[in-house]
Amino acid sequence: MTTQTALSRRLLRRETRATRRGPAVAVAVVLTVILLVLLAGAIAWAVDGGFRAQAATVIAPVATIAGTPSALIGMGVLLVLLALLLIGLAVVPGRRARRTRLTARTALAIDDGVLADAIADGVARRLGMPRGQVAVTVARRAALVRITPTSGVPVARADAEDAAxxxxxxxxxxxxxxxQVAREGVIS
Incomplete structure (x- = not known):
């Protein structure tokens, strides 16, 4: 394997993997808000005696409920599930909706939406029908082609499959x- 091929493979891999920026920012924002609220509460607790009395009346019933074994188990389960979710988001690779192809001369990364449009255009052109009557969705290993024929003009499923x-x-x-060919057509 040449260094150019290795570089191309690495670049294509980067293009098909998603970053974890979204979950990381969400966790950072939530933790920042929690810490700011705790900081404001600690400052108010230290400065204002009235706030201390009011907070103590609010916290007392919550502390009583939180001290029960069922509440502790529930909070523990919730925290473990949250931890597993965050670990999963950090470890499992994200996938962008892109396909790659590597040849001796080129490295190609194409978006699934662009590929779906190309398939729809080609199927519509080969079947001689308007482009608006062909819809394509590209999944991981398959392309779902949905055709709505013109009313009274049959579309052979085999011809559409061959075109795709x-x-x-x-x-x-x-x-x-x-x-998939729709049973009912559209009026043109």
């Missing part, structure tokens, strides 16, 4: 097309 296979073959992405 041709477009995917020309694009060079190994997806299995699943074609």
């Amino acid at each position: 296979n041709r477009v995917l073959g020309e694009a060079g992405f190994p997806l299995a097309p699943r074609v």
Whole structure:
């Protein structure tokens, strides 16, 4: 493997993986708000005697309820689930909706939406129907092609599947097309 190929593979991998910026920012914001509220409460507790008395009347029933074994177990389970969720978000790689292809000369990363539009355009052109009547959704291993025929003009499912296979073959992405032809057509 040449250094150029290794670099291309690394770049393509970066393009298909999502960052963990969203969950990290959400956790940081929640922790910051909690710490600011605790800081404001501690300052008010130290400065204002009236706040201390009022806070003690609010905290007393909560502390009584929180001291029961069932509440402690419930809080523990909730914290363990939250910890597992955060660990999962940190460890499991995120996936962007992109496909990659590496050849001897090029490295290509294409968005699933662009691939879906190309499939829809190719199927509509090969079947001789308006583009608005073909919708495509690209999943991990398949492309779902939904066709709404013009009323009175039948569309052969095999022809649509062949057209989708041709477009995917020309694009060079190994997806299995699943074609659905609507029972009722649209009036043109």
